[in-house]
Amino acid sequence: MSSTGRLIDLRSDTLTAPTDAMRKAMAEAEVGDDVYGEDPTVNKMQSLAADLCGMEDALFVSTGTMGNLLCVLGHCFERGSEVMLGNSSHLYRREQGGPAQWGGVNMNPLPNRKDGTFSLDDVRSKFHNGKDFHETKTSLIAIENTMNGRIVPMNFIKELRQLANELNVPIHMDGARLFNAAVGLNVPVSSITQYVDSVSICLSKSLGAPVGSVIVGSKPFIARTRRIRKALGGAMRQSGVIAAAGILALTDMVKRLHIDHENAKTFAKGIIQYYPNYVNLNMDETETNMVWFDVNTKLPTHDGRNSAQEFCYRMANRYNDDDVVVKMFGFFGVSIRCVFYNGVSQADVKLALEKFHSVMKAWISESNVS
Numbered sequence: 056m057s058s059t060g061r062l063i064d065l066r067s068d069t070l071t072a073p074t075d076a077m078r079k080a081m082a083e084a085e086v087g088d089d090v091y092g093e094d095p096t097v098n099k100m101q102s103l104a105a106d107l108c109g110m111e112d113a114l115f116v117s118t119g120t121m122g123n124l125l126c127v128l129g130h131c132f133e134r135g136s137e138v139m140l141g142n143s144s145h146l147y148r149r150e151q152g153g154p155a156q157w158g159g160v161n162m163n164p165l166p167n168r169k170d171g172t173f174s175l176d177d178v179r180s181k182f183h184n185g186k187d188f189h190e191t192k193t194s195l196i197a198i199e200n201t202m203n204g205r206i207v208p209m210n211f212i213k214e215l216r217q218l219a220n221e222l223n224v225p226i227h228m229d230g231a232r233l234f235n236a237a238v239g240l241n242v243p244v245s246s247i248t249q250y251v252d253s254v255s256i257c258l259s260k261s262l263g264a265p266v267g268s269v270i271v272g273s274k275p276f277i278a279r280t281r282r283i284r285k286a287l288g289g290a291m292r293q294s295g296v297i298a299a300a301g302i303l304a305l306t307d308m309v310k311r312l313h314i315d316h317e318n319a320k321t322f323a324k325g326i327i328q329y330y331p332n333y334v335n336l337n338m339d340e341t342e343t344n345m346v347w348f349d350v351n352t353k354l355p356t357h358d359g360r361n362s363a364q365e366f367c368y369r370m371a372n373r374y375n376d377d378d379v380v381v382k383m384f385g386f387f388g389v390s391i392r393c394v395f396y397n398g399v400s401q402a403d404v405k406l407a408l409e410k411f412h413s414v415m416k417a418w419i420s421e422s423n424v425s
């Protein structure tokens with residue numbers, strides 16, 4: 056690409072690079088041995104996360120996958136346990152069946168709706184209370200918020216809490232992007248976490264830290280997960296160096312998330328405005344930093360690509376001598392995902408829309424779809 060060219064990478068908010076302030080904080084971080092609980096920066100980040108979520112304690116972990124795994128294992132410590140969860144969730148689909156693989160915990164998936172909810176009647180009917188010794192025992196219900204950029208409705212979370220109380224089972228929330236949900240609803244994050252028993256929050260996605268997640272919960276629960284983290288080789292030493300960026304993730308970076316949400320909306324509006332016959336996108340589903348859409352499957356494709364892959368291919372290649380390359384994710388075969396994060400500016404949104412127009416114009420001209 057020429058020196059004037061621009062790569063706009065909308066594949067994921069995991070592409071955030073640490074800010075200058077984060078790099079400075081990391082260089083200057085006061086550290087100690089966190090296995091002894093003596094790293095002041097880790098301790099500060101953990102207290103901050105716990106306070107923000109209104110929980111007793113927190114634990115710094117390497118990734119979202121490890122956070123979810125530790126939380127499941129921390130709740131499902133009885134042999135023969137299962138976690139009940141949505142069948143579209145990251146924990147169910149994209150973490151290699153970690154709970155089963157490392158903890159012998161069965162997974163009981165329920166059909167997920169697009170907004171992250173599932174039927175409470177399903178929870179009731181598929182719940183295993185452990186009295187029948189032929190069955191696993193449901194020791195945890197897990198939900199994800201945001202799910203694919205959608206904010207899980209608060210009334211669902213409240214009703215699930217009531218049901219979980221009745222069934223005497225804890226709730227875990229995969230809150231990889233929970234702060235996006237809180238900002239989208241304009242509420243403190245604790246107003247969501249008050250209804251669950253544990254949360255795993257990714258510092259390294261929309262919040263921009265280079266590494267790490269933090270899990271929160273009660274003191275005894277976090278003590279259990281701390282023990283499991285050590286066994287899994289996830290206890291780190293002078294990890295204050297990276298927790299320093301986590302502190303800024305939980306403070307300064309939360310304050311700017313609304314910008315990503317605005318950029319996502321501007322982009323979504325821009326792509327349906329001119330090509331309503333070729334793009335299928337529901338504006339109501341653009342609630343936080345993600346935009347999902349499908350393109351018309353009648354448009355011509357090449358080299359065995361499906362329409363989503365063809366579209367992503369065209370966006371990621373130079374076209375008509377333009378100098379802008381836009382990377383997007385073709386998901387589940389048909390849908391396209393674009394994610395907005397620190398590092399994708401308003402000007403980038405404009406450039407990406409221009410690229411979109413030139414790609415669509417050329418693509419439509421090759422087809423006989425009207």
Ligand SMILES: Cc1ncc(COP(=O)(O)O)c(C=O)c1O
Nearest residue numbers: 118119120121145199229231257
């Ligand atoms: C909702 C959700 N949960 C958990 C994870 C896992 O995070 P990590 O990649 O840090 O393991 C991801 C990663 O994309 C995610 O999107």
